[in-house]
Amino acid sequence: MKKLNNIMNVQLMRELGIVIVFVVILAILMILSPNAFARPANLMNIFKQASINGILAMGMMFVIISGGIDLSVGSIVALTGVVAASFAHPGEYPLIVPIILALVIGLFIGWFNGVGIAYGNIPPFIVTLGTMTMIRGVALIVSKGAPVFGVTDAFENIAGAFLFDTIPLLVVYFIVITIVSAYILTKAVFGRRVYAIGGNEISAAFSGIKVEKIRIMVYMISGLFAGFAGLLLASRTVSGIPTAGQSYELDAIAAVIIGGVSMSGGSGRWYGTVIGALLIAVIGNGLDILNVSSHYQLVIKGAIIIVAVLLDVKSKERTA
């Protein structure tokens, strides 16, 4: 019994730990910069800055819980951004065309990743490393290596507009995608199966779960969210930039890991990922306001990732 309580406490501590770290960092920044950082407008700004990475992280979370990884999302952001912008010139196509294209392309690349991993038996790291490189190349080919400018106002408004004139649409999208993801993970049978294949693929297969099918769907979710993020980034920057989104996959992975999802799969909670994405944005925003050079910011961000994983490993050792 004592042992059981121990395990519970470690788990609780682990999940609380992220919240505590988040609150402490938030408090420190508020104290250090009460006028700039703590302003409601800035807090909304942090949310906005967290949105695109947060959307990518939601997709990445499915992949990592299933025991995989998706390195291709940054390149998907670039390709879908370029394609969307190319179909968003004034007077050419209706607004729905670039939106659908971005989503379909993301979905297709995710499907390709999933098939390679599930049926080709190639490790996820390798498959998505390959598509990451390929898709970046395709983005450069499609755009002839130059940013695509000249998009409609409507396209710009996809990410640039506000709900009720106060909440940026970016934040609304992030919240909606978070709610959908949380619902799938905690309420849907599908979500339960994602945890099952990440926890023990063999026992999942013995339990009648179509492991390959679930795997492919997980990468399709990640690809779809990345396609949407690409659309949003193109809208926000009013252009499709073929070199955009570089290392976005790493920020998404960082958010998921900081949020307590184990790299070995089978565990993790959606709200951890939300906090992970917010934490990364808070640190970036806060350090900017405090005039800390972006070079130092990288060092701090990296250190936080390591500490988060260290917590993960230590909690595993305790429960083993």
Place this chain on the structure above:
Amino acid sequence: MVSVPILEMKNINKSFSSVKVLNDVQLSIQPGEVHALMGENGAGKSTLMNILMGVHSADSGEIYLDGAKIVNSNPKEAMAKGISMIHQELNPVLDMDVSENIFLGREIKKGTSGILSIVNKKQMRHETQKLFDAVGIDIQPSALMRDLSVAQSQLVEIIKAISISARIIIMDEPTSAITEKEVDILFEQIRKLRESGVAIIYISHKMEEIFSIADSITVLRDGQFVSSDNASNLNKDKLIKLMVGRELTEIFPKTEAEIGEVVMEVNNYSFKPKVRNVNFNLRRGEILGIAGLVGAGRSELVEALFGVHKSAEGSLFINGQDVKIRQTGDAIKNKIALITEDRKQTGLNLIASIEDNITIVSLDKLFPRGVINRHKEDEVVDKSIVKFGVKAASKKNKVQSLSGGNQQKVVIAKWLLTDPQIIIMDEPTRGIDVGAKRDIYLLIGELVKAGKSVLMISSEIQEVMGVADRILVMAEGRITGELERKDFSQEKIMHYASQFNRGKEDEETE
């Protein structure tokens, strides 16, 4: 032979998590003899050898080498004292050559020792050649391990054992994966070793081999020492009696259920090379046991029936309907459940909660719209936990925090929640204590009473005889015998279970 024993193990006791696996066991080996260690699966042979090699430590007891007391706390220490073990499953470094494998961990070095020294490959190959020449083995020291046959790998392992000047070599089922011709080569080497004074501890289930190679035989049963005698004083029948021994002393609660029509008919099922042309049928209310030695292909057979192996062939009729089972989901739809042998690998998701594990197979049935209703799930799981007596503080706890017996109850709860008609159990009582075993026997009785059918694999002959209505015996992937309850006897089961040659003959004529 009344010389000083080269090895003596006295009063060895060992328990694993309160299950006693060795009880006052003794073993005495003379120099220059081949000493067979016999016993059923689970008799304690491997544990005893692991204690000798220092893999496990005994709870109590002494080991004497040449009359002097020794303690081995790891295999390296045992090897330094001249004791080495050739495992049933070899694990050579496949991408290194033969000489590198022989000198693995004790490479011959050039020049100064220390961190900067360089491995002298030439010298190692030369030394290896000398070792091979001495016993007349024709293998190139520079050949890659990957390119050798299983028998050649066995020989390399044996030479490795000799080269560390082993005085006692333990061979665990060394012929399980090699051809008859290769067995001859192996035996020739064993005889040479014996002449040079090396003692061999030989573990095998194959009676013919034992009587052709062993000088003396020690028999263990249920973790206890039974006898030790010269091989010439024994014959196959006597040996089997010693191994299976005592009368049915344990109580197996046998529920009388009405046996009805055939519910499953298996025709020509194969999953080569592990399962060959298996035919049998299973009736309503029947408990059909599958006996046999480890490696007889029993688990592979039931896995093939359950759709785990895509390359399995054969036809299957359930309630007279021809069904195709290509994946596990098909089997589940046909109301088959497979309670696997290995809880940790195939049975459970250890890092998930008890609740998630119990409902994972039944999610589609419980929630056809794909949305989980927590209240309903909690209710179902609470009922299961009470019904199967899973002892846990909370259903939200991870399964890995449970004891083996409780984990097994979770696996059973998980599968019975699917309301199966045919329940396949692969070693359902392995590694659990007597009380939990009895619970499982009672449960099996209840299942057949409710008109379900049970197919049970068990390596414990007592258990399968106590529980089953009918027994199939397998050896080398085939069914070699079938016994009705009135004809059950340990001798008959052992006889069928050790029919090894039939498989090979058939293969040649195929």
